[in-house]
Amino acid sequence: LAERALVPAAQAGDAQAFAGLVRLHQRRAYAVARSIVLCHEDAEDAVQEGFLHAYRALDRFRPEQAFGAWLHRIVANAALDLARRRK
Numbered sequence: 001l002a003e004r005a006l007v008p009a010a011q012a013g014d015a016q017a018f019a020g021l022v023r024l025h026q027r028r029a030y031a032v033a034r035s036i037v038l039c040h041e042d043a044e045d046a047v048q049e050g051f052l053h054a055y056r057a058l059d060r061f062r063p064e065q066a067f068g069a070w071l072h073r074i075v076a077n078a079a080l081d082l083a084r085r086r087k
Helices: 003-011 015-034 040-056 067-086
Strands: none
Touching: 003 015, 003 067, 015 040, 015 067, 040 067
């Protein structure tokens, strides 16, 4: 399904719709995280943490935003937090 259909379905509680969003964005999310942290494992952790945070914050996402940009900002913040904790 298109992202525009998946987002409202995920916001309504459809776990399969959120899984579809994960599939659509996981590679780019990993690239964002990997550009911030030093190793593959930390990038994977940041992506997982970012997706979890995004899932919990779905009710705050607004349709006028670009979902990918919103999600990737969350993942970048998760990666930055992880990098700070590692220092």
